Amino acid sequence: MKVLTVALVLVVAAAVILRWRRPAWYWLAFGAAFAIGRVLVNYTSVMDACRLTVPPSRWRLALARIANRPVPESRAPRILRLRPTRTGLVLRLKLRPGQDAFDVSAATDRLRHSFAMYGVTSRELRSGVVEVRMTGYDVLKRVHMPARTDPAPMRVPVALREDGSVHYRDYRAVPHGLILGATESGKSVFQRNLVVGLAPLDVALVGIDCKQGVELFPLARRFSALADNPDAALDLLEALVIHMGDVYQLIRAEQRITVNVPDAEIASDIWDLPDHLRPVPIVVLVDEVAELALFASKDEEKRRDRIITALVRLAQLGRAAGIYLEICGQRFGSELGKGITMLRAQLTGRTAHRVNDESSANMAFGDIAPDAVLAAIQIPTEAPGIAVTGDSSGGWARIRAPHTSLRQAVNICNRYADRTPDVPALAPFRPVVGSLVPASEPLAKTAPVTA
Numbered sequence: 163m164k165v166l167t168v169a170l171v172l173v174v175a176a177a178v179i180l181r182w183r184r185p186a187w188y189w190l191a192f193g194a195a196f197a198i199g200r201v202l203v204n205y206t207s208v209m210d211a212c213r214l215t216v217p218p219s220r221w222r223l224a225l226a227r228i229a230n231r232p233v234p235e236s237r238a239p240r241i242l243r244l245r246p247t248r249t250g251l252v253l254r255l256k257l258r259p260g261q262d263a264f265d266v267s268a269a270t271d272r273l274r275h276s277f278a279m280y281g282v283t284s285r286e287l288r289s290g291v292v293e294v295r296m297t298g299y300d301v302l303k304r305v306h307m308p309a310r311t312d313p314a315p316m317r318v319p320v321a322l323r324e325d326g327s328v329h330y331r332d333y334r335a336v337p338h339g340l341i342l343g344a345t346e347s348g349k350s351v352f353q354r355n356l357v358v359g360l361a362p363l364d365v366a367l368v369g370i371d372c373k374q375g376v377e378l379f380p381l382a383r384r385f386s387a388l389a390d391n392p393d394a395a396l397d398l399l400e401a402l403v404i405h406m407g408d409v410y411q412l413i414r415a416e417q418r419i420t421v422n423v424p425d426a427e428i429a430s431d432i433w434d435l436p437d438h439l440r441p442v443p444i445v446v447l448v449d450e451v452a453e454l455a456l457f458a459s460k461d462e463e464k465r466r467d468r469i470i471t472a473l474v475r476l477a478q479l480g481r482a483a484g485i486y487l488e489i490c491g492q493r494f495g496s497e498l499g500k501g502i503t504m505l506r507a508q509l510t511g512r513t514a515h516r517v518n519d520e521s522s523a524n525m526a527f528g529d530i531a532p533d534a535v536l537a538a539i540q541i542p543t544e545a546p547g548i549a550v551t552g553d554s555s556g557g558w559a560r561i562r563a564p565h566t567s568l569r570q571a572v573n574i575c576n577r578y579a580d581r582t583p584d585v586p587a588l589a590p591f592r593p594v595v596g597s598l599v600p601a602s603e604p605l606a607k608t609a610p611v612t613a
């Protein structure tokens with residue numbers, strides 16, 4: 163008896179400590195089982211209280227009357243599946259006649275309180291079937307990416323969504339992206355996660371970091387081209403435009419269209435080319451775009467116009483040539499001059515970190531998902547890295563990237579340094595690793611590139 167009591171006390175103490183210090187482990191050890199019990203036991207009454215039941219149908223009423231039975235009760239959606247996950251529960255519901263997916267999404271906050279979960283979201287899977295995803299704890303507080311993610315070409319897991327699922331950056335589905343956010347809101351960490359995700363893939367990375375290269379130059383060994391000032395950026399972007407032209411020539415040469423070529427075999431982008439001919443895809447990362455768009459003199463203005471023109475051309479035509487843009491900035495509106503809104507219109511993947519005013523959030527979401535604007539403004543200052551991400555379909559979600567330190571990113575880039583492809587057009591911009599930080603500088607001790 164005594165042993166049993168001690169064991170019980172130990173288990174309760176472990177549960178309390180886990181819940182406090184390691185909510186993810188608590189969830190796997192205890193939380194999931196408790197939550198499943200709670201959902202199954204209270205299901206019907208909660209659905210009733212949340213007004214998600216429908217009155218009995220006419221034939222059930224008629225049957226009851228004929229059989230002289232009591233009037234049947236209202237019925238809740240049928241549970242098709244209840245599955246625990248690493249972060250919560252997934253409930254699949256078959257709606258009753260007369261219910262719609264909006265009824266469930268409107269009741270998510272009530273469900274959250276009733277089932278004592280941290281967050282509840284819902285989405286329609288197909289007509290009549292709705293998936294309710296619940297999280298057991300705040301998954302964005304300390305982000306742990308799952309060890310296993312769904313691999314696909316040109317698709318990298320970058321962050322965790324609020325509902326516990328993985329947020330991917332899929333370059334083939336959404337070629338160009340815009341990352342907005344006030345200073346210190348987590349843009350560069352997000353971009354670093356992208357680099358870490360892309361490093362093991364067959365892709366050339368190109369970086370433009372006019373903050374003297376502090377964010378991207380330490381990762382130089384995995385980059386095929388880098389620029390740390392607007393002059394170099396201009397040359398680099400113009401070289402990319404020329405490279406894009408060459409790729410189109412190659413695609414054109416491969417098309418060999420004659421009347422007997424079936425439609426499906428005509429190549430129209432690099433992914434249709436045979437493997438041995440396909441040029442390596444290029445991801446261009448631009449940190450702090452305002453540095454490229456602002457100018458103080460006439461000469462700088464000319465340079466700026468050429469830079470923006472090159473960016474717009476890459477954004478408009480780059481996708482088929484396998485050139486993808488990822489642009490970071492604090493603001494991205496018309497005050498940065500002409501061509502900026504045209505460029506923004508091409509950047510489909512929008513991610514906004516904390517912003518200071520509504521107009522900045524509008525630059526990301528005003529034209530695609532107006533309710534995401536509010537969500538972006540509400541991101542608290544003390545949670546850098548939390549962001550709202552949307553796409554042109556109007557959907558949006560809160561996400562947070564894992565806090566990858568520069569050191570970790572450097573190690574990963576160095577590990578995959580041999581995967582850095584040589585793109586002939588970009589050869590003049592290839593960073594010379596080793597000469598980035600002079601050996602005599604005291605910084606050399608911590609300079610990651612020499613590690």
Ligand SMILES: Nc1ncnc2c1ncn2[C@@H]1O[C@H](COP(=O)(O)OP(=O)(O)O)[C@@H](O)[C@H]1O
Pocket residue numbers: 343344345346347348349350351352546547548562563564565
């Ligand atoms: N996903 C994250 N999780 C935890 N902390 C983060 C995250 N992203 C950023 N931070 C913190 O915020 C600080 C600023 O991030 P940074 O990416 O440099 O901001 P920005 O580039 O927007 O100015 C970082 O030093 C880091 O400590």
Ligand SMILES: [Mg+2]
Pocket residue numbers: 349350377449
């Ligand atoms: Mg930054």
